[in-house]
Amino acid sequence: MKISTIGCGYLGAVHAACMAELGHEVVGLDVDERKVELLARGEAPFHEAGLPELLRRNVDAGRLTFTTDPSAIADCDIHFIGVGTPQMQGRYAADMSQVDAAVQTILDNTDPNREEPALIAGKSTVPVGTAEAIAGKVAESGKNLLVLWNPEFLREGFAVKDTLEPDRIVYGLSEDVAEGEKAREMLDECYREILDRGTPRLLANYPTAELVKVAANSFLATKISFINAMAELCDATGADVTKLAEAIGHDDRIGKKFLRAGIGFGGGCLPKDIRAFMARAGELGVDQALTFLREVDAINTRRRVGAVDLVTDLVGPRLVGHRVAVLGAAFKPDSDDLRDSPALDIALTLWSRGADVVIHDPQAGGKLKEQRPDLEVVDTIEEALSGAEVTMLLTEWKQFRELDPAAVKSIVKTPVIVDGRNVLDPRAWSEAGWDYHGIGRGVSIW
Incomplete structure (x- = not known):
């Protein structure tokens, strides 16, 4: 099939590359010229495991192209919205301006004389009611388009x-049986190999499919905040x-998943999704x-404040001049995403209160240097730890989890460690001479 992805960020670029990997002819459309140039060369504009190889393979094979020209999507069978x-x-x-612009781009570039319908397949996380509104706009346009939420x-x-x-695929289909069935057939063909x-x-109507993602994110956020609330009680007892x-x-x-206490959740999904859900x-x-x-x-917000406190x-009531090593800036490991990152938020708060903050992140460091040249961002763990009075592990990268407490003790000024992700062995760090502080955990013989 010939497919477009509107928006080439974390969602759209990955989806485009994966659809090409399934054998489809894919064009990715985005307004960001620099991002498009990188993707067109088979280079990922952000860190995502396995994506560079996938991009290069499919760009080289001619199945995957990227452009800023909306006319390139005119003859596509399926338009995935991933803005x-x-x-x-x-x-x-939620700010829906990018979704609205994507829909308008599809409408403006769809042939009014098209005989076979094309499919708009929404993937973005949107407020319930969005798909129905888009379907209404499509009907008013008279264009031969179907709408499905995926x-x-x-x-x-x-x-x-x-x-x-x-682990599952969800289709949100029109209540018009004929339209819904045709949309299902088209997306089934696209996902045939999967x-x-x-x-x-799972087949559902529009509102159910729209609610699935925000409901899932809200449940996960609730589980994380629950265990963080328990951590507050553990600290007190x-x-x-x-x-x-x-x-x-x-x-x-x-179940055990998402029950690890720490400095809380962040990123471009959970925080804004639960707030948009409430709105x-x-x-x-x-x-x-x-x-x-x-x-x-x-x-979740309180955990960040607690880490600063x-x-x-x-170090005392005044943070001014005290050197704090911050290990991690991305909101999670294996990512360079700084959006609503608890680690970065804590580091910036300490810095704003006068602390001498030194940050190291193996992937997000370069991006942070560009965004915040006023911060001290270093390239190695040793540089970050040098002369530190407090060391904070705030993103659980493997290289941070595997630090040898005895080996790095000589680098710091004061061996004080704040394990913001509860991934270190408190006994091992304490026995190595460190003053260990986790989130809701002490050093117990048990």
């Missing part, structure tokens, strides 16, 4: 695998939140249904 829906300035609601479930760092080997491997496919999480995680009704519930008059998400959000307690 961003960021949080609006000063509001919880939410993405990508994890940064695993996006290629999650696209080619998803479906033939037995991947579950001397309990160990890691042992607590292990114990309750053995209950298969709860949309308010618009629909059912805001009380999601009131609990306000506390989920508040707990801990450093203040360790």
Whole structure:
């Protein structure tokens, strides 16, 4: 099939490359000329495992192209919308301007005399009601287009695998049976190789498909904030939140995933998605249904404040002049994404209060240097640790998790470690002479 992806960020670029890998002819459309130039050369504009190889292979094979020219999508069979829906300035609601622009681009470049329908397949995370509104706009245009909502479930760092080997695929279909069936057939053809491997496919109406992604993200955010709330209780009582999480995680009704306490969640999805979900519930008059998400959000924010307060307690009431090594800036390992990163937020707060903050991140460091030349961002762990009075592990990169506490003790000025992700062995670091501080965990013989 001939396919377009509108938007070539984390979602769109990965989806375009993966669709080409399935054998389709794919054109990626974006307004960012620099990003398009990189992608057209087979180079990834962001760090994502496996993506550079996928891009080069399919660009070289001629199956994958990128452009800023919207006329290039005119004869495509399927248009995937993969643009961003960021949080609006000063509001919880999602900014839908990029989705609106993508739909208009498709309408403007669809042949009015097209005999066979083309399919608009939305992948962006959107407020419930969006697909129905787009379908109405398409009907008014008279263009031969169908609308389907196909939410993405990508994890940064695993996006290629999650696209080619998803744990489920969801189709949000029109209530018009004929239109819905035709849209299903078209997307089935696109995903044939994935479906033939037995991947579950769920058929639903538009609003159900739109709610799936935000409901999933809200549940995961709730689980993270729950264990972080338990960490606050553990700090107050001397309990160990890691042992607590292990114990309750053995209950298969709860499960172990997303039960690791720390400095909280961030990135370009969970924070803005739960806020947009609350905003949309308010618009629909059912805001009380999601009131609990306000506390989920508040707990998450409180973890960042708590990390800053801990450093203040360790060095004294004035942070000015105290050297703090920050290991990690990206919101998660295996990514260079700095959007709403708890690690970066904590580092910036300490810096704004006068601390001498030195940051190292193996992938996001270069990007951070460009964005914030006023910060001290270094290229090695040793540079970051040199002369540090407090060391903070805030993004759980493998090289940070595997640090030898005895070997790095001589580099710092004061061996004080704040394990913001609870990934270090407190006993090993304490026995090596470090003053260890985790989140909701002490050093116990058990």
